Amino acid sequence: MKIWAHRGCSYACPENTLQAFKAACQYPITGIELDIQLTKDRKMVVIHDEKVDRTTDGTGQVCDFTLEELKNLKIAVPTSGPGESAYTQIPTIEEVFELVKPYCLKNGVLINIELKNSQVRYEGMEDMILETVSRWGLENYIVYSSFNPQSVRLLKEKNPSVKTGILATPLSECLSFAEKYPVDALHPNIKKIDVEDLRSKTNLPVRAWNTSGFEPFYPDTGAVEIQNLEELVKAGVTDIFTNVPERYLQKSHETAAN
Structure with a gap:
């Protein structure tokens, strides 16, 4: 089972912050997951x-x-x-790329960038993130995802070589999208793995995510649901996005920062 840090180590640190991403990179994670939006003056921020x-x-x-x-707003740490x-x-x-790029190059850490453009349709976001990733030389380390199917299709149209994941709550909805459009992974809710005999239907990675009711975010200290990874593998899940990668992985003895 591959482990991704969902918004970084977001139970121990504030989600989607440099502190959360740095903490995550101290473990042998497959990758980090983050969310991007655009400011009023069209700068890409992670929230x-x-x-x-x-x-x-x-x-x-x-x-x-x-x-x-x-930047004048405060996030308690x-x-x-x-x-x-x-x-x-x-x-x-770009601040996240500056922090994480050494871990990408040395340890192979991937970055799942979720385009948060379902409620607010940030026009041009796809072009902006593709250009920024290219400028940083991180093309081989990025997965793009969105709950907005139009955005996922657009990313592939603009650059067929990019890796994309379709986000939806039920796995069946992700699979339905993959049957119609090119996509590289399915990203369903971990509670909605509603396709039986999945591996007879697709060979795509299935990266499952949970909700805050089962995996709280800092500073919430509520109980965390720990997954039965063997059962998830049997169901066809290949990866999980988790707020607590530290509960599944031992801290690395050697990191890119050393």
């Missing part, structure tokens, strides 16, 4: 929700902030002692 309310001290839609305004306070910021995609 999941269309609004900043849940993860920062601000309020409002991501697309209504300039990059400078977003873990501290070493009581009474201490520390904060980080929403990162740009």
